Amino acid sequence: MNMAGYNLALPGPGDIYREVLSNGIIVLARSNFNSPSVVVSGYFDAGALFDPDEKLGLSDFVTSALMRGTKKRSFDKIYNELESVGASLGFSSGVHKSGFSGRSLAEDLPLLLNLLSEALTMPVFPKVEMEKLRAQLLTGLAIRAQDTSDMASMVFDEILFKGHPYSRPEDGHPETIQNITRWDLVKFHREHYGPRGLVIALVGAVKPEEAVRQVKRALGGWQVKGQKEAPELPALKSLKKTVSKHHRITGKSQSDLVVGTNGPMRRDPEFMSASIGNNILGQFGMMGRIGDVVREKSGLAYYAYSSLSAGIGPGSWEVNAGVNPQNVKKASDLIVDELKRFVQEGVTADELADTKANFIGRLPLSLESNGGVANALLNIERHNLGLDYYRRYEGLVNEVRQEDVLNTARKFIDPDRLAIAVAGP
Amino acid sequence: MSDTLTQTTLSNGLKVLLKEIHTAPIISSWVWYRVGSRDEVQGRTGISHWVEHMQFKGTDHFPANVLDKSISREGGSWNAFTYIDWTAYFETMPADKIDLALRLESDRMMNSRFDLNEVASERTVIISEREGSENEPLFRLGEVIQQTAFRIHPYHHEVIGDMADLHTITRADLYDHYRAFYLPGNAVMAMAGDFDTKRMLARIKELFEPIPAGSEPARLAREEPPQNGEIRLSVEGPGETTYVQVCYRFPNAAHPDFFPLSVLDSLLAGPSNLNMFSGGISNKTSRLYRALVDKELAVSVHGGAQATIDPFLYTITMTIHPRRKPEQALAALDREIKRVKDEKVLKEEIKRAIKQARALFAYGSENITNQGFWMGYAEMFANYNWFQTYLDKLSAVTAKDIQRVANEYFRPQSRVVGTYAPANGRP
Numbered sequence: 065m066n067m068a069g070y071n072l073a074l075p076g077p078g079d080i081y082r083e084v085l086s087n088g089i090i091v092l093a094r095s096n097f098n099s100p101s102v103v104v105s106g107y108f109d110a111g112a113l114f115d116p117d118e119k120l121g122l123s124d125f126v127t128s129a130l131m132r133g134t135k136k137r138s139f140d141k142i143y144n145e146l147e148s149v150g151a152s153l154g155f156s157s158g159v160h161k162s163g164f165s166g167r168s169l170a171e172d173l174p175l176l177l178n179l180l181s182e183a184l185t186m187p188v189f190p191k192v193e194m195e196k197l198r199a200q201l202l203t204g205l206a207i208r209a210q211d212t213s214d215m216a217s218m219v220f221d222e223i224l225f226k227g228h229p230y231s232r233p234e235d236g237h238p239e240t241i242q243n244i245t246r247w248d249l250v251k252f253h254r255e256h257y258g259p260r261g262l263v264i265a266l267v268g269a270v271k272p273e274e275a276v277r278q279v280k281r282a283l284g285g286w287q288v289k290g291q292k293e294a295p296e297l298p299a300l301k302s303l304k305k306t307v308s309k310h311h312r313i314t315g316k317s318q319s320d321l322v323v324g325t326n327g328p329m330r331r332d333p334e335f336m337s338a339s340i341g342n343n344i345l346g347q348f349g350m351m352g353r354i355g356d357v358v359r360e361k362s363g364l365a366y367y368a369y370s371s372l373s374a375g376i377g378p379g380s381w382e383v384n385a386g387v388n389p390q391n392v393k394k395a396s397d398l399i400v401d402e403l404k405r406f407v408q409e410g411v412t413a414d415e416l417a418d419t420k421a422n423f424i425g426r427l428p429l430s431l432e433s434n435g436g437v438a439n440a441l442l443n444i445e446r447h448n449l450g451l452d453y454y455r456r457y458e459g460l461v462n463e464v465r466q467e468d469v470l471n472t473a474r475k476f477i478d479p480d481r482l483a484i485a486v487a488g489p
Numbered sequence: 490m491s492d493t494l495t496q497t498t499l500s501n502g503l504k505v506l507l508k509e510i511h512t513a514p515i516i517s518s519w520v521w522y523r524v525g526s527r528d529e530v531q532g533r534t535g536i537s538h539w540v541e542h543m544q545f546k547g548t549d550h551f552p553a554n555v556l557d558k559s560i561s562r563e564g565g566s567w568n569a570f571t572y573i574d575w576t577a578y579f580e581t582m583p584a585d586k587i588d589l590a591l592r593l594e595s596d597r598m599m600n601s602r603f604d605l606n607e608v609a610s611e612r613t614v615i616i617s618e619r620e621g622s623e624n625e626p627l628f629r630l631g632e633v634i635q636q637t638a639f640r641i642h643p644y645h646h647e648v649i650g651d652m653a654d655l656h657t658i659t660r661a662d663l664y665d666h667y668r669a670f671y672l673p674g675n676a677v678m679a680m681a682g683d684f685d686t687k688r689m690l691a692r693i694k695e696l697f698e699p700i701p702a703g704s705e706p707a708r709l710a711r712e713e714p715p716q717n718g719e720i721r722l723s724v725e726g727p728g729e730t731t732y733v734q735v736c737y738r739f740p741n742a743a744h745p746d747f748f749p750l751s752v753l754d755s756l757l758a759g760p761s762n763l764n765m766f767s768g769g770i771s772n773k774t775s776r777l778y779r780a781l782v783d784k785e786l787a788v789s790v791h792g793g794a795q796a797t798i799d800p801f802l803y804t805i806t807m808t809i810h811p812r813r814k815p816e817q818a819l820a821a822l823d824r825e826i827k828r829v830k831d832e833k834v835l836k837e838e839i840k841r842a843i844k845q846a847r848a849l850f851a852y853g854s855e856n857i858t859n860q861g862f863w864m865g866y867a868e869m870f871a872n873y874n875w876f877q878t879y880l881d882k883l884s885a886v887t888a889k890d891i892q893r894v895a896n897e898y899f900r901p902q903s904r905v906v907g908t909y910a911p912a913n914g915r916p
Contacts, residue, residue: 101851143773150848152770315727317620349557363613425564
C-alpha cells in the first residue's frame with residue numbers, strides 16, 4: 065500500500081454504512097475481510113444517571129443480569145451457545161449510557177445477534193441468578209475498597225463533582241446493592257430499555273448490507289412504548305479552593321494520588337486543543353511533562369500521567385500517580401507545579417509539532433482491529449462528528465495553535481482550585 | 490495480497506523472520522532476547538527487567554530525552570516486556586517510518602549508556618513498580634507460591650525481583666548483564682506488515698549485521714527436582730476477600746503433552762488466551778465455573794497455562810465466596826479433577842475446545858502488532874512452526890490423550906495450594 069492510500073485506509077463516508085431502522089435503531093457497519101472475525105458493539109439510553117441514591121448500582125446490576133436468563137434460554141444455555149463457538153458478549157453500564165460488546169467468527173454472527181437481541185429485549189432476571197450475582201457484585205466492591213487506584217478515583221469524583229450525579233460510583237456501594245430487589249431490575253429494564261437511542265456497530269468479515277439485514281432480523285421488530293427520557297444534568301459547581309482528601313487503606317505499600325479539575329465536554333470547541341495540551345502535559349513519550357518530572361527526574365513513581373475524560377457532560381482533567389506513601393506530598397507538589405507552569409507558559413512550538421505528528425501518525429494504529437474501528441464508528445455517532453471525521457482528523461489537529469492550547473488550559477485548569485485525592489496508608 | 494513468510498539467520502547469528510501483510514500501512518517490528526528472570530542468580534534478581542528499563546535511557550546516538558520522543562513523534566506505539574524466559578521490544582509504526590525503529594533497535598543492541606544517574610533514578614521507579622504490585626493480594630500470594638514451587642530452578646523468583654536486590658544491584662551489574670545477553674546470536678528479530686521483504690531484509694542486514702556476534706551467554710542449568718507431596722501455604726494481608734491458588738506442574742510448551750493439556754484447560758477453566766494484543770472469552774460454561782461459581786463456592790474461577798521454555802505451572806485461581814470456606818471450594822475442585830482422570834471427556838467437548846482456539850486465533854490475526862508478536866514469541870520457547878501448526882496439533886488430540894495427561898499432570902503430590910486470607914486486623 066503506498067502512502068496515497070494512507071488516508072483512504074481510514075473509515076470514511078465511502079465505506080461506513082449507516083442506516084436508521086424503522087424503530088429508531090441506528091446501524092453502522094464497515095467490512096474488513098482480512099480476518100474471519102466480526103465485532104458487534106453499541107450503546108443505548110440507560111445508565112447510572114437513572115439510579116436512585118439508595119439503589120445506586122442499579123443500572124450496573126441490570127446490565128450484569130441481562131444474560132442470566134431470557135424468555136428463551138437459561139443462563140447456562142446462553143453461555144453454552146456463546147462459548148461453544150468461541151464467541152463473547154458482555155454488557156456494561158456507564159453514567160449516561162449502557163453498552164455492549166461482542167465478537168465471533170463471521171459464521172456465528174447470526175447467533176451473536178440473536179443472543180444480543182434476547183438479552184436486550186426479553187431478560188427474565190431469575191431470582192436465584194440474581195442472588196448469585198449480588199454476591200459477586202459485593203465481592204467486587206470489597207475488592208474495590210482495597211484498590212488504592214479505584215478508591216483514589218472515587219474520592220476524586222466525590223470532591224470534584226460534589227452535588228452532581230457524576231460524583232457517584234456507577235457500581236454503587238455495598239448497602240445500595242443490598243437494597244436492590246428483583247422488581248427494581250424488572251422495572252428499570254421496562255422503563256429504560258428500548259430501540260430509541262440504540263446504536264449498533266458491526267465491523268469485520270461481513271458485507272454492510274448483510275450486517276444491516278441481520279440486525280433488522282434480530283432487533284428490527286423491537287418496539288417499546290414510554291421509554292423514559294434522561295433527566296437534565298444539574299449545573300456543575302466549580303471548586304472555590306483546592307480541596308484535598310486522604311482515604312485510608314492500611315497495609316498497602318503504595319498510595320494512589322489523583323490531582324485535577326474539570327475538563328471539557330466532547331462536543332466543546334476546546335476539545336481538540338485540550339486533548340493536544342493533555343498529551344503534552346502527561347502522555348507524550350514517556351508520559352509527557354508529568355512523567356518527566358515525577359518519574360524520569362525524581363524517580364518517584366512507576367506511573368504518573370494525565371488524562372481527559374470528555375463525554376456527553378463535563379468530564380475531568382486529571383493527573384494520576386502511584387507513589388510510596390512517604391512521597392505523596394512531594395509528588396503532589398511536583399504535579400501542582402507542573403500544572404502552574406502549564407497554565408502560565410503554555411506549550412512550546414516544538415512540543416506542539418511533536419504532539420500533532422503523534423496524533424496524526426497513531427490514528428491508523430488505533431483503527432487496526434475490528435474493535436478499534438467499531439469504537440471509532442460509535443464515537444462518530446455519539447458525538448455527532450460526521451462520517452468524514454477520521455478523514456478530516458489531520459486538518460482538525462493541524463488547526464490547533466499554541467495560543468489555543470494556552471487559552472484552553474487557562475479556561476479549565478486553575479492550580480489554586482484543584483481536587484486532590486489520595487488513597488493508601 | 491499474499492502473506493509471505495521469510496526466515497533467515499544473519500552472519501552474526503541474528504535470526505530474522507519477515508511476514509508481509511498488506512492490509513494496512515502499518516509495520517510492527519519486534520526484537521526478542523533470550524534473557525529473563527530465569528537467567529538471574531540470588532542477589533541479582535530483577536536485573537533483566539531493570540536492564541529493559543535502562544534500554545529506554547539512551548545511547549550516544551539516541552539520548553534519553555530524544556529516544557522517548559522520537560517514536561511518539563512519528564505516531565508509533567512502542568513498549569517492552571520482560572518475562573521469566575525472554576525480554577521483548579516492539580515498535581508498531583506507520584509503514585514509511587519504520588526505519589527509525591530499526592535504527593533504534595540496532596543501536597541499543599550494544600550501545601546503551603547505562604548512565605549512573607539514570608540507574609539511580611530508575612532504581613526508585615522500579616521499587617515503586619514493585620510496591621504497586623505488592624498492593625495486590627494475588628501478587629503477594631503468587632510470589633510465595635512460585636518461591637515454594639521452584640526451590641532450585643531460577644523460576645523461583647518474580648520477574649520484578651526481590652526488594653533486597655532492587656536496593657543493591659549496581660550499575661556494573663546491570664551493564665554486565667546487558668553485555669552478556671544482548672547479542673545478535675541471542676536475539677530474534679520479527680517483523681510483520683506492509684513492506685517489501687527483499688528491500689527490508691537488505692536494510693536489516695545493513696543495520697544489524699555489523700554488530701559483533703559475541704560469545705554464547707552462560708546459562709543456569711538448575712533443574713527442579715520432582716516434588717514429592719502436596720505443599721500448602723498461606724499468606725495473610727489486608728482486605729476481606731479470600732483467594733486460593735492451586736498450581737500443578739505443567740510441561741514446557743515444546744512438549745507434545747502441552748496440546749492435550751491445552752484442550753483440558755479449555756474444558757476445565759475456559760480457553761487460555763495466549764494472544765498479547767487481543768482479549769479472551771468468558772468461561773461460564775467451563776466445568777470449574779459450573780462446579781464452583783454456579784454452586785456458589787467461589788465468585789470467580791480462572792485457569793491458565795503459559796508457554797515456557799522449562800516446565801512451569803498451571804494455575805487455578807479461585808476467589809472464594811464470602812459465605813464459604815476455602816476447603817469447600819477446594820473439595821469441589823478436587824471432585825472435578827478426579828472426574829477428568831476417571832472419565833473420558835466427550836468428543837464434542839474436544840471439538841468445542843478446538844473451535845474456541847480457532848476463534849481466538851482469528852481475533853488475534855486482526856491486528857498486525859499481535860501477528861508480529863507471535864512470530865518472535867513462538868521462537869522463544871519453540872519455533873514459528875509451533876504457532877502455525879497449533880490448531881492442527883489441537884485437532885489431533887483424543888479423549889484418551891486427555892485422560893492420560895490428566896492423570897499424569899494433575900497429581901496432588903506435585904501441586905502447591907496457596908491461600909490468601911484476610912488478616913482481620915492482626916498485626
